[in-house]
Amino acid sequence: MAMAPTAEALTYYSVAPGQRVNVRSGPGTNYTVVRVLPVGAKVTISCQSPGTTVTGPYGTTNVWDNIGNGEYVSDAYVNTGSDGYIRPRCS
Numbered sequence: 001m002a003m004a005p006t007a008e009a010l011t012y013y014s015v016a017p018g019q020r021v022n023v024r025s026g027p028g029t030n031y032t033v034v035r036v037l038p039v040g041a042k043v044t045i046s047c048q049s050p051g052t053t054v055t056g057p058y059g060t061t062n063v064w065d066n067i068g069n070g071e072y073v074s075d076a077y078v079n080t081g082s083d084g085y086i087r088p089r090c091s
Contacts, residue, residue: 010044011044011045012042012043012044013042013043013044013045013065013078013079013080014040014041014042014078014079015037015039015040015041015042015043015073015077015078015079016056016057016058016077016078016079017039017040017057018039019039019056019057019077020036020037020038020039021036021037021041021073021074021077022036022037022073023035023036023037023067023068023071023072023073024064024071024072024073025070025071025072026051026064026070026072027049027050027051027052027064027066027072027090028051028052028064028072029052029054030052031072034070034071035071037073043065043067043073043078044067045065045066045067045078045080045086045087046066046067046068046087046090047066047087047088047089047090047091048063048064048065048066048075048085048086048087048088048089048090049063049064049066049072049089049090050062050063050064051063051064051072051074052064052074054074054076054077055076056074056076056077057076057077058075058076058077058078058079058080059076059083060076061074061075061076061083063075063084063085065078065080065087066090
């Protein structure tokens with residue numbers, strides 16, 4: 001009996017404590033804010049892109065995390081445990 005394929009488990013990353021983080025339409029501060037993550041939010045990251053350099057609670061980086069269709073947040077506000085890329089580059 002064949003096993004059904006399992007979906008890759010989603011990993012959730014915490015947004016910096018006490019921060020309401022802008023979600024932008026692209027990987028940079030020049031993109032429009034599409035929504036704001038509430039304090040205590042957790043996000044999944046599908047891919048990452050280089051963009052505007054931002055300084056936040058987790059350092060200074062130009063890495064932007066894609067958390068949904070057309071939704072990006074600066075990796076400086078997401079606790080990924082790394083200063084670099086942890087997911088594939090967005091195409």
